[in-house]
Amino acid sequence: xxxxxxxxxxxxxxxxxxxxxxxxxxxxxxxxxxxxxxxxxxxxxxxxxxxxxxxxxxxxxxxxxxxxxxxxxxxxxxxxxxxxxxxxxxxxxxxxxxxxxxxxxxxxxxxxxxxxxxxxxxxxxxxxxxxxxxxxxxxxxxxxxxxxxxxxxxxxxxxxxxxxxxxxxxxxxxxxxxxxxxxxxxxxxxxxxxxxxxxxxxxxxxxxxxxxxxxxxxxxxxxxxxxxxxxxxxxxxxxxxxxxxxxxxxxxxxxxxxxxxxxxxxxxxxxxxxxx
Amino acid sequence: xxxxxxxxxxxxxxxxxxxxxxxxxxxxxxxxxxxxxxxxxxxxxxxxxxxxxxxxxxxxxxxxxxxxxxxxxxxxxxxxxxxxxxxxxxxxxxxxxxxxxxxxxxxxxxxxxxxxxxxxxxxxxxxxxxxxxxxxxxxxxxxxxxxxxxxxxxxxxxxxxxxxxxxxxxxxxxxxxxxxxxxxxxxxxxxxxxxxxxxxxxxxxxxxxxxxxxxxxxxxxxxxxxxxxxxxxxxxxxxxxxxxxxxxxxxxxxxxxxxxxxxxxxxxxxxxxxxx
Numbered sequence: 001x002x003x004x005x006x007x008x009x010x011x012x013x014x015x016x017x018x019x020x021x022x023x024x025x026x027x028x029x030x031x032x033x034x035x036x037x038x039x040x041x042x043x044x045x046x047x048x049x050x051x052x053x054x055x056x057x058x059x060x061x062x063x064x065x066x067x068x069x070x071x072x073x074x075x076x077x078x079x080x081x082x083x084x085x086x087x088x089x090x091x092x093x094x095x096x097x098x099x100x101x102x103x104x105x106x107x108x109x110x111x112x113x114x115x116x117x118x119x120x121x122x123x124x125x126x127x128x129x130x131x132x133x134x135x136x137x138x139x140x141x142x143x144x145x146x147x148x149x150x151x152x153x154x155x156x157x158x159x160x161x162x163x164x165x166x167x168x169x170x171x172x173x174x175x176x177x178x179x180x181x182x183x184x185x186x187x188x189x190x191x192x193x194x195x196x197x198x199x200x201x202x203x204x205x206x207x208x209x210x211x212x213x214x215x216x217x218x219x220x221x222x223x224x225x226x227x228x229x230x231x232x233x234x235x236x237x238x239x240x241x242x243x244x245x246x247x248x249x250x251x252x253x254x255x256x257x258x259x260x261x262x263x264x265x266x267x268x269x270x271x272x273x274x275x276x
Numbered sequence: 277x278x279x280x281x282x283x284x285x286x287x288x289x290x291x292x293x294x295x296x297x298x299x300x301x302x303x304x305x306x307x308x309x310x311x312x313x314x315x316x317x318x319x320x321x322x323x324x325x326x327x328x329x330x331x332x333x334x335x336x337x338x339x340x341x342x343x344x345x346x347x348x349x350x351x352x353x354x355x356x357x358x359x360x361x362x363x364x365x366x367x368x369x370x371x372x373x374x375x376x377x378x379x380x381x382x383x384x385x386x387x388x389x390x391x392x393x394x395x396x397x398x399x400x401x402x403x404x405x406x407x408x409x410x411x412x413x414x415x416x417x418x419x420x421x422x423x424x425x426x427x428x429x430x431x432x433x434x435x436x437x438x439x440x441x442x443x444x445x446x447x448x449x450x451x452x453x454x455x456x457x458x459x460x461x462x463x464x465x466x467x468x469x470x471x472x473x474x475x476x477x478x479x480x481x482x483x484x485x486x487x488x489x490x491x492x493x494x495x496x497x498x499x500x501x502x503x504x505x506x507x508x509x510x511x512x513x514x515x516x517x518x519x520x521x522x523x524x525x526x527x528x529x530x531x532x533x534x535x536x537x538x539x540x541x542x543x544x545x546x547x548x549x550x551x552x
Contacts, residue, residue: 111504145420145460146492148458150486150487159461
């Protein structure tokens with residue numbers, strides 16, 4: 001694959017574009033791969049989205065997101081499992097083999113990190129075989145530690161691998177996302193470990209810029225605007241054996257406020273300048 | 277020591293109090309130990325502060341902060357070393373044996389985390405003997421990874437220990453601060469390691485609350501308001517041999533906007549309820 005063929009745009013990067021607009025913009029720029037999110041897919045319609053991307057000849061690199069598996073009560077746990085089975089079905093319908101999991105934060109009022117982490121493993125034991133039966137792999141995404149309380153108690157690549165390695169590599173792997181992992185002095189060795197085990201299921205790029213916005217959700221930097229050595233990461237995941245898509249996923253109010261086609265073209269330019 | 281004798285208030289928790297107000301408030305509440313910051317000390321005067329706390333019979337648990345040792349240029353590096361020598365002298369003048377180091381972020385435009393970390397080690401090689409000559413220990417504070425870009429490239433206790441262990445334990449140790457470390461699944465083993473090596477030089481408490489404010493500097497929660505298991509941390513640092521002060525350091529706009537005496541009394545109540 002050449003570098004253009006490796007590029008994938010996650011639709012959240014240009015969330016201002018509708019799905020037909022995104023598909024058209026990708027065609028205009030020669031982009032052949034997209035990462036999708038469940039909510040806009042549901043809004044446009046699952047079957048309609050599947051037909052749209054298939055007819056355009058687009059590959060779907062990943063579906064975001066399942067997860068949120070840390071609830072303690074039986075009803076909430078059963079609801080989470082049902083929702084994840086639906087997400088797996090949706091991934092299969094969209095023709096992607098990768099469902100990204102954001103594992104979930106601490107339940108309200110809880111201080112029990114270890115317990116929350118163990119409940120994720122319990123849920124994966126149920127979900128991984130279900131996903132495998134539908135040709136879908138579960139990709140645990142370690143999120144930056146600033147999200148540990150309210151979004152994801154899996155905070156490092158090492159920790160994600162500890163979880164994933166309890167299951168077959170074809171069923172459960174990890175996401176390597178530069179935004180979440182760039183600060184970790186152990187990340188190079190953990191990328192090697194992930195590669196050796198065949199556990200890299202998704203590779204995502206975003207840059208780190210400061211100051212962080214309130215709530216810290218929508219401050220991911222355009223490639224090249226921040227302090228992450230994106231090329232260093234790409235070299236390491238490729239040395240670890242990754243030959244799949246390089247997906248750019250930015251959550252950025254500034255980018256969302258601009259013309260989506262312009263942002264997509266800029267993102268492609270930045271990818272070539274900073275990650276190839 | 278009983279629990280009351282272990283309590284220390286870092287003056288940033290009640291920054292709205294002047295130094296004489298802080299000393300008076302501590303006397304009224306039976307608090308015998310304070311952590312100080314260089315800026316308010318300089319404003320009141322170094323000798324005047326030293327006399328004030330000495331005359332009140334207060335112990336100074338730590339001085340914040342030295343550090344910011346990641347600059348690449350020779351002039352900036354020399355200025356940082358000079359500033360840290362001054363901070364060491366100030367710690368000695370105030371009668372504390374512990375200078376807290378916030379190591380510094382990436383220089384503007386740099387993406388070289390490994391290089392920045394190595395420059396910290398180079399600076400410690402110069403500063404540690406200087407500090408030892410004045411009876412002061414350098415305490416490397418790992419800061420939460422959300423500060424890695426702009427404040428501190430030392431993000432985990434394990435990483436801080438990797439740095440500290442290049443030097444004698446009496447010269448360079450670490451700060452265990454619950455706010456920065458609570459999310460880390462390796463923290464229990466690293467606290468044990470720190471204790472075995474005699475490297476715990478300072479123990480600080482703050483709670484984690486969400487949503488984080490813009491810039492993420494002033495959102496540390498009052499003890500008990502968040503999701504950190506403070507007692508779990510205290511048990512582990514004590515099992516690792518720590519018998520020194522338990523210092524509460526909160527940066528919180530809401531607390532700063534209230535009456536300082538009331539906040540200090542509340543902090544003591546929360547300490548008893550959640551960390552004893």
